[in-house]
Amino acid sequence: MDKTAIIDIDNTLWQFCDAFYEELIKVNPNFPTTDNWTRWDIWEGYCSEQDFNMAIDTIHANQDSEKYQPYFEAAGFLSALKQNGYHITIASHRSPDHRKPTERWLKRHGLVFDDLHLSHHKTDLFSVSTKVVVDDAPQVLEKAVELGALAAGLLFPWNKAYSGNGFRLCNNLNEILDSILKQ
Incomplete structure (x- = not known):
């Protein structure tokens, strides 16, 4: 990879x-x-x-419930990353017990990925091949920046105060995609 x-x-x-x-x-x-x-x-x-x-x-x-819909641009965002040669690891801070409903949700909505990692230690995945990290948690994004990865997330009240810490906070996934593809 x-x-x-x-x-x-x-x-x-x-x-x-x-x-x-x-x-x-x-x-x-x-x-x-x-x-x-x-x-x-x-x-x-x-x-x-x-x-x-x-x-x-x-x-x-209950992730695979019909009421839990992805963002409109989520499928296109992941597909564009895949088309640009990225190996996509979906990493979520959740119990491995929720793997089946998570996989069903991802597949139902056409959200492409290569690997699915469910644990409370996402940053354990970070390596020299990690080029991009997209997350809403400042501590995850800061760790990605430390390792030299492009780090970005969607802007929320809980991460706004951290916006000067080397990662980009955006209004939508299309803005994040633009910054990734321009690197």
Whole structure:
């Protein structure tokens, strides 16, 4: 593999935070809306960390639900990377127990990939062949920058403050694709 693109799923290929908010308000109707999610520990004061993680697992276990649609440009984004010679590794911070619904969702929506990595340690995948990392988590993007990869993600309230840390935050996947193809 000469060049690998490691692509996240949640808040990269689809709007996970909206589905997540729907689950969290079942736990606490006073949970703040997604535009107020500026910290990673957003559950504090609203629910337990266990309830927070259960909400995530509920969505991931049901990823192949018809209500969870990818971003409009997600299929074209991945196809363009593939056409430009990238080996695509989809890497998601989720339990390997959710592999089947994740694979069904990716395939149902025509989201091309070569490998699927589900674990809580995405950065373990990073190597000299990693040329591109697309993720919404600043700590993942910062690690990619340290290793010399082009790092980019979609702009959200929780990553906005990190935008000067060597990676690019964009409004959509087409902007990210343009920056990748121009490198």
